[in-house]
Amino acid sequence: MTKKILILPGDGIGPEIVAEAVKLLDCLRTDFGLAIETEEALVGGAAYDAAGHPLPDQTLALAKTADAVLLGAVGGPKWEPLEIALRPEKGLLGLRSGLGLFANLRPAILYPQLAEASTLKPEVVAGLDIMIVRELTGGIYFGEPRGVETLANGERRGLNSLVYTESEIERICRVAFEIAQKRGRRVCSVDKANVLECTELWREVATRVAGDYPDCELSHMYVDNAAMQLVRAPKQFDVMVTTNMFGDILSDAAAMLTGSIGMLPSASLNADGQGMYEPIHGSAPDIAGQDAANPLATLLSVAMMLRYSLGEPDHADRIEAAVSAVLERGLRTKDIAAPGASAVGTRAMGDAVVDALRAAS
Ligand SMILES: NC(=O)C1=CN([C@@H]2O[C@H](COP(=O)(O)OP(=O)(O)OC[C@H]3O[C@@H](n4cnc5c(N)ncnc54)[C@H](O)[C@@H]3O)[C@@H](O)[C@H]2O)C=CC1
Numbered sequence: 013m014t015k016k017i018l019i020l021p022g023d024g025i026g027p028e029i030v031a032e033a034v035k036l037l038d039c040l041r042t043d044f045g046l047a048i049e050t051e052e053a054l055v056g057g058a059a060y061d062a063a064g065h066p067l068p069d070q071t072l073a074l075a076k077t078a079d080a081v082l083l084g085a086v087g088g089p090k091w092e093p094l095e096i097a098l099r100p101e102k103g104l105l106g107l108r109s110g111l112g113l114f115a116n117l118r119p120a121i122l123y124p125q126l127a128e129a130s131t132l133k134p135e136v137v138a139g140l141d142i143m144i145v146r147e148l149t150g151g152i153y154f155g156e157p158r159g160v161e162t163l164a165n166g167e168r169r170g171l172n173s174l175v176y177t178e179s180e181i182e183r184i185c186r187v188a189f190e191i192a193q194k195r196g197r198r199v200c201s202v203d204k205a206n207v208l209e210c211t212e213l214w215r216e217v218a219t220r221v222a223g224d225y226p227d228c229e230l231s232h233m234y235v236d237n238a239a240m241q242l243v244r245a246p247k248q249f250d251v252m253v254t255t256n257m258f259g260d261i262l263s264d265a266a267a268m269l270t271g272s273i274g275m276l277p278s279a280s281l282n283a284d285g286q287g288m289y290e291p292i293h294g295s296a297p298d299i300a301g302q303d304a305a306n307p308l309a310t311l312l313s314v315a316m317m318l319r320y321s322l323g324e325p326d327h328a329d330r331i332e333a334a335v336s337a338v339l340e341r342g343l344r345t346k347d348i349a350a351p352g353a354s355a356v357g358t359r360a361m362g363d364a365v366v367d368a369l370r371a372a373s
């Protein structure tokens with residue numbers, strides 16, 4: 013049966029990197045017989061400018077009926093400081109919660125060809141393969157009360173609330189353990205249970221859930237230490253499970269261990285296995301429109317889509333092999349090129365991956 017993919021380019025570099033992903037999907041359709049149809053819709057600042065809302069009802073409705081969604085990135089200075097493109101009641105967070113995408117998988121894998129591009133020494137990152145499992149529809153990005161209020165003395169106070177129910181913690185921990193069972197069987201739960209009651213509960217629930225997975229080992233780590241350990245000795249981690257905000261921050265840090273934030277894909281899944289796929293980075297306004305963005309995180313997100321939502325693991329493997337082949341040939345966008353070395357643009361990198369895919373057929 014033909015699968016429907018909704019394409020949401022978004023803002024900044026979003027349309028540029030998504031264009032390369034669409035080329036890749038077209039190649040899989042025409043040359044490899046993948047039964048897919050794609051449809052494009054507006055989201056983020058682009059939707060706000062065109063339709064007056066960063067998450068038009070039509071976009072959410074299309075996302076709900078699609079087999080999978082591919083998103084570029086949203087937001088940028090034009091729509092700041094409120095960041096209308098991202099807020100929970102609208103924009104990206106509204107899309108994530110509207111689809112119930114509570115499980116965000118962010119694999120930080122070092123391609124051996126990029127060992128020199130890592131911020132750490134090659135011997136410290138060789139073979140790096142961490143899966144960060146980030147809770148995506150709860151926590152401080154969604155908790156109530158929130159806002160900026162004026163106190164009786166006229167001073168303003170900003171507040172956000174870190175809120176998790178036991179069931180929200182339990183379901184994300186189960187995802188982490190189920191993933192760990194297929195890899196190194198080690199889960200590190202990251203919290204701040206020494207000062208935040210909400211994450212004291214997180215630790216308690218994670219420990220309880222671990223009892224159902226006796227073949228896996230659970231450890232706990234405070235988030236400040238986890239950040240330090242990630243840049244000290246990252247290979248100690250197999251699966252990390254954590255809250256929305258901690259996972260957001262730790263995955264950006266982990267990205268640099270693989271060479272660039274332009275290398276990290278993600279899958280965001282709901283309870284029905286429906287997913288949205290996006291690079292972990294933002295809309296990079298500083299390089300937008302310059303054909304300078306690394307499209308590989310987005311292409312690798314397509315691979316995750318094929319694996320997790322479309323039941324096409326062989327095609328996912330093909331994309332990952334094509335990325336590897338292109339890196340092996342020495343092609344680099346600026347973010348992963350050695351200082352002073354020549355770099356290719358977004359389009360050339362996307363074309364090279366498509367060529368490598370075809371060449372391997
Ligand atoms: N999922 C999303 O749509 C996200 C959106 N944002 C939004 O994006 C905008 C920019 O946010 P920033 O904090 O600057 O984060 P960012 O991730 O967009 O950029 C941070 C730095 O990484 C570089 N970078 C990012 N992606 C790259 C790529 N594919 N290739 C090469 N270099 C890349 C950028 O040029 C920039 O120097 C803001 O409006 C923010 O709210 C931020 C994070 C996620």
Ligand SMILES: CC(C)CC(=O)C(=O)O
Nearest residue numbers: 098104105153260292293
């Ligand atoms: C809306 C933000 C939480 C986006 C972001 O930085 C992310 O998901 O990584």
Ligand SMILES: [Mg+2]
Nearest residue numbers: 260261264292
């Ligand atoms: Mg982020």
